Amino acid sequence: MRISQLFAGPYDGGPRAQLFSRVADGFSLPDELRQQLILARRPGWQALAGFGRPGLALPFRRWPAAGGAGRLDRRSRAAVAAELELFKPDVIAVWDEASMARLPAQPEAVTLGIATDPEAALALRRCRYLVALSPEIAGQAVDRGWPEERVRPLPPFADGDLVDPLPRATLATSVDATVVLLPWTLDLEALGAVLLAARRLPLPTLWMPGVDRKRLKLALGCQVPLRDLGPELDRARAFAAADLVLCTAAGDAMGLGIVEAWAQTKPVVAAGAPAASGLVRHEDSGLLARDTTPDALAAALRRPLDDPLLYDRLAANGRAAFDAGHGEARALARWLEAYLSLSALMLPGARGLRETRRKAPPPRTDIEV
The missing domain is CATH 3.40.50.2000 (Glycogen Phosphorylase B;)
Known part of the structure; x- marks a missing residue:
């Protein structure tokens, strides 16, 4: 083929x-x-x-x-x-x-x-x-x-091989910190809500790809360390080194970040992600936050940290969900x-949703009068 x-x-x-x-x-x-x-x-x-x-x-x-930027292809x-x-x-x-x-x-x-x-x-x-x-x-x-x-x-x-955690020193993070990994780059408004929620966690540190000066400035204002998951880092090892994975609606409508967290047996907190309700079974393979406000995010993030049995259950059942289909x-x-x-179908010239109209039959010429 x-x-x-x-x-x-x-x-x-x-x-x-x-x-x-x-x-x-x-x-x-x-x-x-x-x-x-x-x-x-x-x-x-x-x-x-x-x-x-x-x-x-x-x-x-x-x-x-407008203004002449760009070139015609x-x-x-x-x-x-x-x-x-x-x-x-x-x-x-x-x-x-x-x-x-x-x-x-x-x-x-x-x-x-x-x-x-x-x-x-x-x-x-x-x-x-x-x-x-x-x-x-x-x-x-x-x-x-x-x-x-x-x-x-x-x-x-995602690849299901369990990997060694990334040394936290690689991202200037204390071994005692509570590391919350954000799989994708958040816009400033969404990141602001997450930072306010993270302030209520013990020794919080956020890991996220695509950290720039604006996002660093916002994190400094909230007094929460924010570290950049650069493309040179092993993504799976970063998931393995985190304590929690927070998946929000940041352009991941298919829930790939949830699947990656499950692969490394990490508890998932999902909030506002379109695929979250279809993938995550609440309090079984992850937690679904009520909404994306700082209060709701903080409450959801604290639950597995305060309850070791819940933490282990979310991690184990998430991995089971991964093995079942991802x-x-x-x-x-x-x-x-x-x-x-x-x-095997080989349909030349198929037009997706636009169906080809049937041609009208030719007029009959054999009609007897």
Whole structure:
């Protein structure tokens, strides 16, 4: 089977980039697969290009914005069409709206949109089928017009190997600190609420990727240490070194941060994350905060710290939930099975939600008068 995967990034370590990297890596191993990656020439694309054979990086520039910023992309659409014609894939997986805009109007392969959030389900409506990364995304896709039989739910996944914790000294953190890990970069308003909640914990320290000067300034004002989880650090080891993982609505509609925490047997507190209610069983595989206010977050974070039995139960049941459906080997098998079943269909020129209208029959000429 031949698979073409189109992803325009950004390749900044966000939820979509993390999942794409794992799928592309997993699909590069089986001998029966040939995988082509079509990427945008943006920072970080070189780390992914090795998973495809052959791979291709294109400008994927934007239209000039008001004031003349940006450059017109005159090459990518034609180049994508030429590469697909040369590679002749059975399945074309489209991961974002920018890639969708550069896909030929009627490619001669089954098109599969990868919806990592509800908005992506609408942007990928030209695809024949849709992969929904959570039950909530699948439900909203159907509500927005996707036929239910064309929506395929597939799980986000992570490597399930237990790893040694990252030495806390690497992030200038005391061994006695209460480390709360935030899987993704929060905006200033959401981070402010988390910082106010963390002040009520014993010796709190927050770990989060994407820490910049504005966020450091906000943390200093709240008197809570904030450390940057840079891309050079081992992400799994950082999860293993944390005391708690707090997953909020920060662009992770599929709940990948929850899955990563489960993989390293860490208790999860979820608040406002769209996928949280579908993944987390309250007081079993995690805690669901009432809302994202500082009071609600502080109350939820303190419960497992004050109750060791609850802490151990959340960690153990979270790992059990991970093993049941989000481990890399089992989940990749489901992904591959879905791609294989779609490749057998081979529906040239399928138009996703836009059904081809039937032509009116020609007028009869054999009518007897």
